[in-house]
Amino acid sequence: MTSVPEEIKKVVGNTEGPVSMILAGVHGDELCGVSALQEIFNSLEIERGTVLYGFGNPRAIATGKRFVEKNLNRMFKPDADLTDEEKQSYDYDRAQYLKKYFDTAEALLDIHSNPWREEKTFVICEKNGFELAGSLPTDIVVSGFDAAEPGGTDYYMNRGGKIGICFEAGYLDDAFSRATAKVAIENFLEARGHTTRAILPRAQKKLNVFKKGLSRSDAFVLTRPFANFEALKEGELIGTDGAEEVRAPRACHILFARNGKFKGDEIFLLCDETKPEW
Ligand SMILES: [Zn+2]
Structure with missing residues (x-):
């Protein structure tokens, strides 16, 4: 059982700058991102701008389940595209809470992982995220999800004219995925201008x-x-x-x-x- 805070945390740098958001655990069984975020949760320091960060679905994380009642990562569609049953779920309510923060950020990094026991990372984003994706620890960028699987966090950001990036860190939770999730967070902060570290953009297969x-x-x-x-x-x-x-x-x-x-x-x-x- 993993207990994580429900609230989104905010850290502000010494100088003005961009506003970004980092999420982990939108799916409650994808614990590598949760671990990576827990590590820095009380100690994250940035130089510029504002970073909002937290855990996508704390109740699902607590039970180690993918979601509570409905897949949170499909609840970000317009209300008209959701059923009454979906709108009565805890996961829908959680989406409404998260949307308030998404609306104040310009870019989102949402860390996921998957049940394939592979040491393989990839980024899901649309064309507007390609440049930012270039900073993340992967060789593969896949687009087309907004059309194929609408309703995710990245979909919501993209629809609002922002940048939504989903980073797939590898297997649900192992040493490899925890390490790649951590690097993804560090590199995202750097690429967004919140910190100053040298990272080299990667050539990636699209x-x-x-x-x-x-x-x-x-x-x-x-x-x-x-x-x-x-x-x-x-x-x-x-x-x-x-x-x-x-x-x-x-x-x-x-x-x-x-x-x-x-x-x-x-x-x-x-x-x-x-x-x-x-
Ligand atoms: Zn996921």
Whole structure:
């Protein structure tokens, strides 16, 4: 059980400057970012501007669950796009609380991790975040999530004309992901001008999500486990959806591939280097 403060903390530098926000634990089982943020929670010092930081979903973190009632990272859609059931959830209320802080910041770093036992990092952001993403410890930047999976923290920031960046630090919580989460925070603070340290921007591969796979039956079964960003050949079998085969429509990379138990389950994302029409 991990107990974290509910309130967002604010630290102000000696000179005026940008306003940024850092979040961890929007998903309560992704503890590497939570650990990284706990380490600096009471000691963060910056030189310029204002940094707001805290824990996305404290109640979910307390129970080690991804969310309490609804996926918090889908609650940032406009109210008209949410169901009554969603709007009655704790997670929706938490989103409203966080939005007040998002509205005062110009850029957000939201630290996530995932159940794939891989030492692999990537950034999720749209084109407006590419420059900032260049400072983060990863070689892969994926865009297209605002269209494929709307309602995240980054989506909310981008819709408001700000910069929303999601950093995927690796496995849910291990030594690698805790270390990369920490470097991501440090480099974000530097790239945003809050601290003065030398970091070299990285050349990064840019991928764009062009398809979100949704289960059409109550039994989508992967043909085998897929590593994140594993290359697929055109026509390669991904899995079977009920009696139907699901294949890659063209050569591409697969992300977040998992079995589906209910119709409408998110079962994979496909991305490639084709430039979207921004
Ligand atoms: Zn997450």
